[in-house]
Amino acid sequence: MPLMQRIRIKDVAKEAGVALSTAALALRDDTKLREETRRLVRDAAARLGYVYDRSAAVMRSGKSHTIGLLVCEITNPFYAELTAGVEEALDEAGFVVMLANTSESVTRQRRMLERFREQPVDGVLIMPATGTPPSLLEDLERWQMPHATVVRGFRRGAHTGPDNRAGTRMATEHLLALGHRRIAFLGGLVKNSVSRERWDGYFRAMCAAGLRPEQLFCRTDIGEAAAVAESLPADGPTALVCYNDSVAFGATLGLLRSGRMPGRDVAVTGFDDIREAAAWFPALTTIRVSPREIGRASARVLLERIADPASPPRREILAPTLVVRESCGAHPRWKG
Amino acid sequence: MPLMQRIRIKDVAKEAGVALSTAALALRDDTKLREETRRLVRDAAARLGYVYDRSAAVMRSGKSHTIGLLVCEITNPFYAELTAGVEEALDEAGFVVMLANTSESVTRQRRMLERFREQPVDGVLIMPATGTPPSLLEDLERWQMPHATVVRGFRRGAHTGPDNRAGTRMATEHLLALGHRRIAFLGGLVKNSVSRERWDGYFRAMCAAGLRPEQLFCRTDIGEAAAVAESLPADGPTALVCYNDSVAFGATLGLLRSGRMPGRDVAVTGFDDIREAAAWFPALTTIRVSPREIGRASARVLLERIADPASPPRREILAPTLVVRESCGAHPRWKG
DNA sequence: CGCAGCTATTGGAACGTTCCATTGTGAGGG
DNA sequence: CCCTCACAATGGAACGTTCCAATAGCTGCG
Numbered sequence: 001m002p003l004m005q006r007i008r009i010k011d012v013a014k015e016a017g018v019a020l021s022t023a024a025l026a027l028r029d030d031t032k033l034r035e036e037t038r039r040l041v042r043d044a045a046a047r048l049g050y051v052y053d054r055s056a057a058v059m060r061s062g063k064s065h066t067i068g069l070l071v072c073e074i075t076n077p078f079y080a081e082l083t084a085g086v087e088e089a090l091d092e093a094g095f096v097v098m099l100a101n102t103s104e105s106v107t108r109q110r111r112m113l114e115r116f117r118e119q120p121v122d123g124v125l126i127m128p129a130t131g132t133p134p135s136l137l138e139d140l141e142r143w144q145m146p147h148a149t150v151v152r153g154f155r156r157g158a159h160t161g162p163d164n165r166a167g168t169r170m171a172t173e174h175l176l177a178l179g180h181r182r183i184a185f186l187g188g189l190v191k192n193s194v195s196r197e198r199w200d201g202y203f204r205a206m207c208a209a210g211l212r213p214e215q216l217f218c219r220t221d222i223g224e225a226a227a228v229a230e231s232l233p234a235d236g237p238t239a240l241v242c243y244n245d246s247v248a249f250g251a252t253l254g255l256l257r258s259g260r261m262p263g264r265d266v267a268v269t270g271f272d273d274i275r276e277a278a279a280w281f282p283a284l285t286t287i288r289v290s291p292r293e294i295g296r297a298s299a300r301v302l303l304e305r306i307a308d309p310a311s312p313p314r315r316e317i318l319a320p321t322l323v324v325r326e327s328c329g330a331h332p333r334w335k336g
Numbered sequence: 337m338p339l340m341q342r343i344r345i346k347d348v349a350k351e352a353g354v355a356l357s358t359a360a361l362a363l364r365d366d367t368k369l370r371e372e373t374r375r376l377v378r379d380a381a382a383r384l385g386y387v388y389d390r391s392a393a394v395m396r397s398g399k400s401h402t403i404g405l406l407v408c409e410i411t412n413p414f415y416a417e418l419t420a421g422v423e424e425a426l427d428e429a430g431f432v433v434m435l436a437n438t439s440e441s442v443t444r445q446r447r448m449l450e451r452f453r454e455q456p457v458d459g460v461l462i463m464p465a466t467g468t469p470p471s472l473l474e475d476l477e478r479w480q481m482p483h484a485t486v487v488r489g490f491r492r493g494a495h496t497g498p499d500n501r502a503g504t505r506m507a508t509e510h511l512l513a514l515g516h517r518r519i520a521f522l523g524g525l526v527k528n529s530v531s532r533e534r535w536d537g538y539f540r541a542m543c544a545a546g547l548r549p550e551q552l553f554c555r556t557d558i559g560e561a562a563a564v565a566e567s568l569p570a571d572g573p574t575a576l577v578c579y580n581d582s583v584a585f586g587a588t589l590g591l592l593r594s595g596r597m598p599g600r601d602v603a604v605t606g607f608d609d610i611r612e613a614a615a616w617f618p619a620l621t622t623i624r625v626s627p628r629e630i631g632r633a634s635a636r637v638l639l640e641r642i643a644d645p646a647s648p649p650r651r652e653i654l655a656p657t658l659v660v661r662e663s664c665g666a667h668p669r670w671k672g
Numbered sequence: 673c674g675c676a677g678c679t680a681t682t683g684g685a686a687c688g689t690t691c692c693a694t695t696g697t698g699a700g701g702g
Numbered sequence: 703c704c705c706t707c708a709c710a711a712t713g714g715a716a717c718g719t720t721c722c723a724a725t726a727g728c729t730g731c732g
Contacts, residue, residue, distance in 0.1 A: 008718060019682045024719070034680065055400065055456035056718035059391040060687050069435070074423075075611065080416040087410075087437050091448075096455060099405070099435040101423050112427075119432060120391035222615035253617045275411065279558035281589045344688060355712045360689070370710065392688035396717050 007050045016044035027052070058120045065095050067302060068116035068124040070109055072152070074101040076220075077274045078244070078291050079127060082150065085295020086125060093303055095122075102129045117143055123306045125298055128152045130192050146309055148302040151294065152193050158305050158313035160298035162289035164194055164271075167320040168201030171241050171269040171287055174322055176209050178330055180239040180267060186225060186251055187243025189217040195243060198271060202241050216240075218247065225250025229266075230258045238266060239328075245270035245277050248284055252327060268327040278325065285328035289320045343386045352380035363388070394456045401431050403638060404452035404460040406445055408488070410437040412556075413610045414580070414627050415463060418486065421631020422461060429639055431458075440465045453479055459642045461634055464488045466528050482645055484638040487630065488529050494641050494649035496634035498625035500530055500607075503656040504537030507577050507605040507623055510658055512545050514666055516575040516603060522561060522587055523579025525553040531579060534607060538577050552576075554583065561586025565602075566594045574602060575664075581606035581613050584620055588663060604663040614661065621664035625656045 013023035018041060025033050026041035027050075044050075058064045069086055071079050087097050098121055100112035109129045113136075116124055123146035128136065134154045140147045148158035168185075175183050185202045188195035199215065206213040216232075218224040220243060229240070229251040242248035248270030252262040262268045263282045270277060270286035277284040301314050324330050349359035354377060361369050362377035363386075380386075394400045405422055407415050423433050434457055436448035445465045452460055459482035464472065470490045476483045484494035504521075511519050521538045524531035535551065542549040552568075554560040556579060565576070565587040578584035584606030588598040598604045599618045606613060606622035613620040637650050660666050 006718095010718080020718095021683070021720085022681055025681085028720095032680070037680080052454040053456075053718055054454045055391065055395045056687090057720070058456075059395045059689085060718080060720045062687080064391065066434075074410075074420050075413065075417050077411065077413055077416070080413070081411045083435075084410050084437050084439070087435060091436075096451065097435045098402075099419075099423060099433045100427075101420050103420070115432065118388045118390045120389075120394075222612060226615060249612075250615065253615060256617050276558060276585075279562060279586065279589060281592050342688095346688080356688095357690085357713070358711055361711085364690095368710070373710080389688055392717090393690070395719085396688080396690045398717080 006053075007048045008053070009050070011048060012041060012045045012050050015048055016041045062120075064120035064122055066098055066119075066121050067095055067299075067306075068098045068100065068112070068119065068121040070100050070102055070112060070124060070126045070128075072102055072104050072127045072129050074099075076246075077276070078272050079151075081274065082127075082291040082295040082298075085292035086150075086299050087295075088292070089296040089299035090303075093299070095299075095303070104129045104131075106131050106133075113139075117145065121145075123147060123302050125150055125302050128154075128192075130190050144309075146302065146305045148298055148305060148313070150298040153315075154193070156313070158301050158315065160294055160301050160316045161194075161318070162294060162320050163317050164197035165201035165204070167271055167287040167289065168198045168241055169205045170201075170320070170322045171271070171285075172202045172205035174285075174324070174330075175239045175241065175267055175269065175328065176205070176211075178239075178267065178328065181211060182237045183211070183239040183241060184214040184216050184237035185243070186216045186228065186240045187218055187220065187247040188215065189219045189224075198243055218250075220244060220246055222246055222250040222253065226254035226257065229254025232258070232266070240266060240268045242268060242270050245272045245274045245284060245286055248286065248327070249276070249280065252280065252282065252284075263327045263329045267329045270327075273323055277323075280327070282326035285325045285330070286323050287320045288323045289318065294318060342389075343381075343384045344389070345386070347384060348377060348381045348386050351384055352377045398456075400456035400458055402434055402455075402457050403431055403635075403642075404434045404436065404448070404455065404457040406436050406438055406448060406460060406462045406464075408438055408440050408463045408465050410435075412582075413612070414608050415487075417610065418463075418627040418631040418634075421628035422486075422635050423631075424628070425632040425635035426639075429635070431635075431639070438465045440467075442467050442469075449475075453481065457481075459483060459638050461486055461638050464490075464528075466526050480645075482638065482641045484634055484641060484649070486634040489651075490529070492649070494637050494651065496630055496637050496652045497530075497654070498630060498656050499653050500533035501537035501540070503607055503623040503625065504534045504577055505541045506537075506656070506658045507607070507621075508538045508541035510621075510660070510666075511575045511577065511603055511605065511664060512541070512547075514575075514603065514664065517547060518550075518573045519547070519575040519577060520550040520552050520573035521579070522552045522564065522576045523554055523556065523583040524551065525555045525560075534579055554586075556580060556582055558582055558586040558589065562590035562593065565590025568594070568602070576602060576604045578604060578606050581608045581610045581620060581622055584622065584663070585612070585616065588616070588618065588620075599663045599665045603665045606663075609659055613659075616663070618662035621661045621666070622659050623656045624659045625654065630654060 013020045023041050026038045102109040106129050127150045137157045151161045153159035203213045218228045225247040251268050255262045270284045273286045273288035277286050345359050349356045359377050362374040438445040442465050463486045473493050487497045489495035539549045554564045561583040587604050591598045606620045609622045609624035613622050
């Protein structure tokens with residue numbers, strides 16, 4: 001194989017018979033140049049097999065068209081889908097994603113953030129690891145690094161996420177409308193902004209109905225949720241508002257294990273509407289928040305901050321919708 | 337907020353009272369320098385709040401310590417876990433990941449690859465989108481871009497993946513040992529190296545046992561697999577070797593829907609052992625390939641190629657293991 | 673006919689590192 | 703006492719773009 005050396009703008013300019021800066025302008029398709037000249041240069045570039053070298057552009061311009069993405073747990077389908085949305089929207093805007101999976105480790109998150117500070121990234125999108133101190137925002141501001149939080153957020157700063165309170169409120173009200181009175185909230189053992197908000201939505205709906213709220217604690221884990229649901233007493237709750245779909249999946253599995261049919265014997269609702277929810281048995285009634293949309297929206301929010309760092313940080317709260325399927329018992333399958 | 341300008345090595349050198357190149361060496365902790373000098377510079381850097389600028393280093397050295405990761409579908413839990421492994425291993429080696437989710441689009445894959453050619457990446461790790469032509473390898477070689485395929489591969493080139501043939505062979509032999517004779521393969525509607533190999537392992541085991549292989553086609557989708565399993569006739573197969581866990585999940589759901597208990601009435605095996613497999617009801621008997629390990633191994637393989645591009649490309653085929661749970665019927669739950 | 677004002681093109685500095693060749697310094701050997 | 707050698711530190715070019723100021727060529731107007 002001929003070990004050809006890399007072609008630079010300089011070479012293209014020589015080939016096209018123009019100055020280096022003319023060739024550079026032409027390759028960026030700058031309208032300051034005559035269309036004819038641009039074509040001349042483009043052809044020369046194609047002939048030589050010129051490949052743009054971003055590293056030099058980044059160094060000179062200070063803009064890398066790259067953003068750092070800190071995902072709290074990419075193996076969680078919800079965040080994986082969200083990541084796909086972020087990547088998709090950024091790609092459309094000509095940006096590329098530097099991925100860092102923190103696995104819910106604040107230490108690792110810190111390390112990756114330091115790394116992104118050195119790395120030429122134009123901004124960072126953060127799904128904070130559980131236990132992240134709010135001082136993170138101050139650090140980012142001090143570092144003058146454009147940033148936005150996703151799903152999990154703080155009081156202030158650019159943020160994109162679902163309306164968690166409204167979601168669990170809708171789920172709870174739906175179960176109330178179906179006649180349930182002993183409704184428990186399952187999940188939320190680990191405290192973060194999301195679990196607080198989801199609990200709160202359920203809590204308010206129960207209080208508004210004059211009923212006593214009850215929390216059954218478990219981690220966000222199918223196995224743990226299954227164990228809790230399996231050992232639920234017969235005179236326990238007749239309906240479970242679950243922290244998210246994974247917990248709801250666990251709940252249905254636990255109920256099945258103890259000989260109860262989810263939807264008929266105990267109603268179950270999820271949260272997130274991840275892909276598996278519709279195919280589940282029984283199909284899961286849940287709150288749809290469309291992680292892909294959140295991802296796309298968060299990318300827009302961050303790009304806005306990068307474009308205009310002085311503007312006030314935008315907070316975009318996406319309205320969820322209730323998706324009624326089988327697991328809540330409202331479906332014809334359980335009627336009659 | 338004081339709008340301080342960025343500190344460069346030059347400033348650190350001045351603060352420490354040494355030459356620019358000395359400061360640069362010190363910051364890289366080069367042993368050519370006296371420990372005392374290094375400390376002097378480190379302290380000065382800390383005092384001024386120096387932040388290393390990778391973009392300049394990349395441009396000068398040509399090494400970015402960044403690799404491009406082309407994932408065929410990140411929302412697939414298997415690939416999400418694999419991605420986590422890649423990211424983990426690369427991070428340990430001081431590398432960072434540029435993520436591109438191709439969503440099984442060859443066009444998009446092509447576009448991202450062109451982008452990675454401009455972008456300063458030291459190499460690419462590819463999980464080829466379905467339908468990727470083998471000529472991809474030639475392009476990468478012509479571009480002199482270090483590369484390695486993961487899971488899905490071609491005849492040649494650096495590669496890391498599970499031994500798919502051995503996996504389905506083990507699953508099939510296990511079902512044969514349990515006394516099954518009418519065993520069908522479920523999945524593999526979309527043709528790629530993985531589905532061919534998995535089918536092949538099953539096929540060989542069946543032939544070796546003197547039995548007729550049978551393929552029930554469906555896409556890798558819970559819903560489709562469920563539909564196929566649901567409509568399975570009573571005199572159909574008594575055991576299903578599924579293309580992967582998602583298909584197996586669909587199969588169990590379909591069986592449940594049609595009033596059959598997976599494991600007792602029809603045996604089901606999966607492939608991959610994704611996280612949900614153990615928590616499933618019934619717990620899934622499957623072939624464990626540990627996506628995280630594949631990810632970690634593939635990162636090593638690529639780094640090796642980057643370090644020594646002249647070396648012959650390594651192919652690392654990881655041995656899978658059979659994990660016997662409930663869905664194959666071998667578990668005590670269904671005995672007696 | 674000269675000059676303003678425009679467009680199209682050019683030249684060269686700058687970005688902040690790394691890399692290489694070179695200098696300075698003190699110890700050890702002939 | 704000088705020369706060599708190793709070690710420590712230095713100076714400056716180079717990486718391939720972008721950015722800005724400057725120039726050349728042209729048109730139109732007074």
